[in-house]
Amino acid sequence: MTFILPYIVHRCASLNYFAIFCFWSYLLSLYSTKYYTLRSTERMFNITITKILCTIIPIYYIFKKMVEAWSKSGWWTKYSEIRLIDLENRILSVLTSIFKTWYVHVGPIVGEDDKIWTVLLNKDSQNTPLVLLHGFAAGLGFWCKNFDDLAKDRPVYAIDLLGFGRSSRPHFAKKCEDSEQQMVDSIEAWRKQLNLEKFILLGHSFGGYLATSYAINHPDRVKHLILADPWGFSEIPPHLNLSLRLRVLSVILYPFTYFNPLAAVRATGPLGPWLVKKMRGDISLKYDDVLSDSGIILEYIYQCNSQYPSGETAFHSFISKFAYAKNPMIRRFDKIKSEIPITVMFGQYSWISKESAITLRSQRPNSYVNIEVIPNAGHHLYSDRPKLFNKIVNETCKISDLGLDVDNTYAKEIPNNLLNDTFRWKFDKYIEEETKEMDEEEQEAVIKGVKVNQNTVTVK
Template identity: 55%
Template sequence: MSAITENQEKCGWIKFSENKLISLEKKIFEVLQTAYKGWHVLIDHKPNVKAKIWTIAMNTESKNTPLVLLHGFGAGVGFWCLNLDSLAANRPVYAIDILGRFGRSSRPEFSNDGLEAEQEFIESIEKWRKEVKLEQFILLGHSLGGYLATSYTISYPNQVKHLILADPWGFVERPSDFNPPLWMKTLGIVLYPFTAFNPLATVRAAGPFVVKTAYRGWYVDIGPVVGPADKIWTISLNTESPNTPLVLLHGLGAGVALWCLNLDAFAANRPVYAFDLLGFGRSSRPTFSSDAMEAEQQMVKSIEEWRKEMKLDNFVLLGHSMGGFLAASYALSYPDHVKHLVLADPWGFPERPQEFKELPLWIRTLSYMLQPFNPLAGIRVAGPLGPWFINTLRPDITKKYASAIEPQELIPQYIYQCNSQTPSGESAFHSMMSGFGWAKNPMVNRIDKMRKDISITLLYGSRSWIDHSAAEIIKFKRIDSYFKLQVITGAGHHVYADKPEAFNQIVLDACAHADNLGKTNYLALMPSEYNEESENSESETGNQSKD
């Protein structure tokens, strides 16, 4: 007997015993009047890792909507003993011990990353659902179970007819002036190094109220592209449509949620996929190369591996800012899969000018100050004040979403959570950039190598700080290819949020062009400006302030 075991025995320590747990559960369930069945449901937790979820079921012959119960932290199915008879009186009821350190279910290793751990919980519930062959059900979760029930509903909305949240945990941000009881403060200090749950439930829960179209969110495992096991957080909409899919790549410091003003319009008549680029948002955060071209190719390779896992053949590829740069690089490397390239105020296209005094003072100052640092380091330095820092520095970003999202604090909180983690993708951007506003390997030097049959729509905001000089160069270098330029009047760099209706229509036109490829000939087009009243208004001239 080990010294630890001897000390446990001396202290009256009751060691874990599967048999003891089974005996206690049976004793508790003696209060039930309704017959029940208990068994382990076998699932594939991870590649080559099986797991078992302890399940009890009652009244499964009933034709009414089933009810599924998810317990809270440290609990198990036995805690529902006072409720099961009533709940099962006229419908099937299923209660499970959540996978992990709960009840009689398997206890596999979970990721140390909060977002990944949450998704592993969700995927285990979905795999359980498939094994028990449930289609739709009422999902009830208590405490931690309420948090997981909400996350499951966001990822698999087609399965949940009604969501019941019983005193759910994890829905609100931790207040800065919170003064809990002494026992809670002590527990918080003791458990802080071990807690890894995601605090963004409220941000993601806001999604369905803004985006009306049903969507699914999940991790796509792309394997060892940069890190040992990279995962890409993905959302999809209207995947049953036969039209050309649209794939969205966000910009620096962003994530899938910032497309919330565009997704409904895009998904009205085609499949739409948006994902957090590797190193950003909820995706894995591996260490990228410090070499500019190698870091770029690692990003591009991650997109291609994601495509393979998604089994997409060809699609319209839309990229904003840094996402536009990577979209163009992807089209250069994998031209067979891109039917149309939409570049929304793309970063990294022109050569860095010898003199750039015409840029706003804040850009020049930022470019000089941030040369040694990752661009968004200030957000992490701000710590808990990060959301306030974002809203103070860029209050316009919050205002862009004000008409659609309440409370308005959600957007700076979301941006903070996206960028307060390990600056993985941000470090890759730092390696690729030359003075923040330009790329070390600008795209105009290689755009002529892009296959001629790839159509391009290039759109800018008329008030954006991005250098627009690349437009003329692209037009010249791709004279034999379809090329369309649109300038959205009154929009800044975040064209998709500044003027969402105009932006959405331009993207939909590009998608329609992709749908009709083969029916029309390629030609070089260059309309100049877009606004809601006229698609081909006069070119903008004069010196207009930019932001």
């Protein structure tokens, strides 16, 4: 039983089935307690564990339902729609450009009448619009350091993804494939309402994942795809070389994978803002130069995520092994239309793996795939180095306007700082295999050729 229990837990489709399993195990344990006078230490251990689980599971379900109800009413949490509106207004007040915010009603995509909160800048420009999709647990206010620069030459739209920020909070499908399609459908319905024929689509992190999925589903609408530190592209490594400390920690934290990522923020109720400050206090430092009160952005994060976790629950269905995607984009690169130009941007010190970008470029040798690495930036590269981020995005948009992204002619070399420690050994291995039977001059020629045109590099 000791060895079977973890396997059964792993194979259970949901906690509902696990609860049923615990219930019947509890009955069996009572039976064994009543009729067996001589029990081994292992049997006693199993009975004790089973009884504990049978106590925890009902309490968990009751508490979960209570928190969900409290999240909707705002009773237990400190969520306030009025406060969220005020915080967003204060964040957007740093803009010098004229902008408009409003709800775009997209109809019954997931709920009965879904609506997407939208901001628009420079609406009169005739250049190709730029559409921004934020990452997980964020909102359109996160782009406040980018709006003015990006909107100088073109219309810029940013939205709160369905299920996030101030947009509607419907119940998404439980399967990740279905909920992903629902999110993509909501973006397409939003586009139709605004009559946008074609646009440049930029997504950060989880927004990059959805932007790619949208480009696969609606290729004729995307003029250029810009991915900023995109999440969910790499496969789960077959063998993770974790330290003993991390392996023990992963076992301890495994039960928490059944919870939404930010469940603790809502479960702690009035302590939620303090928890956000402890968890993501670093983000406030990124906005110190534009916001007079650094606590505004942290409270904005709290107000965005202390509501009913609609989009968060959908995102939870996407993830596997804590941080990876169940259906990573690297498996779907072949479905991206070859005519769609792609720019991938990374923060130099981001935790996001950069290997998938190399694979993407190698699989699209005749398509425009440009890779940029922003130095001294992390995952939130748009706020870490906003001026450089804006410069790269604007240059990419101008290249798109001029039609210079139809092939790889104007794509830059792969930056040297892209080849970090996690990838460099594979790159070196590739060079070693290609040059092992060559003399020194031929080896130098190959290495030089790879550096000049690294579209040819395929790392397996």
